[in-house]
Amino acid sequence: MAETVRVLVEEEEVDKRIRDLGEQISKDYEGKEVHLICVLKGGVFFMCELAKRITVPVSMDFMSVSSYGDGTASSGVVKIAKDLDETLEGKDVLIVEDIIDSGRTLSYLIEILKKRGPKSLRLCTLLDKPERRVKDVKVDYVGFNIPDEFVVGYGLDYAQKYRNLPYIGVVEGVE
Numbered sequence: 001m002a003e004t005v006r007v008l009v010e011e012e013e014v015d016k017r018i019r020d021l022g023e024q025i026s027k028d029y030e031g032k033e034v035h036l037i038c039v040l041k042g043g044v045f046f047m048c049e050l051a052k053r054i055t056v057p058v059s060m061d062f063m064s065v066s067s068y069g070d071g072t073a074s075s076g077v078v079k080i081a082k083d084l085d086e087t088l089e090g091k092d093v094l095i096v097e098d099i100i101d102s103g104r105t106l107s108y109l110i111e112i113l114k115k116r117g118p119k120s121l122r123l124c125t126l127l128d129k130p131e132r133r134v135k136d137v138k139v140d141y142v143g144f145n146i147p148d149e150f151v152v153g154y155g156l157d158y159a160q161k162y163r164n165l166p167y168i169g170v171v172e173g174v175e
Contacts, residue, residue, distance in 0.1 A: 003158070004171075005152060005171055006170045006172055007168075008146065008167075009146075014143070014168060018046070018126075021124065022052075023053070025124070025141060026055040029054075029056045029094075030056060033056060033092065034058055034093075035059045035060070035061065035091040036051060036060045037060075037062070037084065037093060037095045037113070038063070039095065039097045040082065041064070041163070043096050044155060046096060046126040050096060061084045061085055063084050063109075064082035065079070065081070065105055078105050087116065087117075088116040088118040089117040090119050093118040094122050094123070095122070098126050098156050099128070099156060100123075100128050100129065100133075100137060102134045103133045103134060103135035103136065106123065106135075106137045107136070107137050123139050124140060124141035125143065126143040126168075127144055127151065128142045128145050131147075146168070151171070
């Protein structure tokens, strides 16, 4: 069976929710600068849209951390492919992620980043699959809680395809 994509969250809903998250983050960081850390590759679409909607000063850095490969299930092995360019010492840091499911990757990443001396460290995700959680991760800002389906779009991919979809979709016809 050929794979198809069914819309789960419409583009307009995604845009509105990111705007709401930007407003909340702006309130929470009022009078401060927030240092966004994007978890590549999937998080870049979300972080760019979110940053445009945050009204306090923003700085950014990028990190590539993965526990997937080309499959649809976490391998359980976390690796850092690209580390940060800047120090986190004394900064108010917000990790921006596309999706959290098992929590393995973020749990590992948070422990690493805490050791780098940020003033504060919070987590923002566009999508959360809490029923898949195997590691306890405190998520401060959640765009959408979603069911346990394999999703694509808005930066999320299936074997590097579908990242550019402007909505969140479910890939069907994939094992």
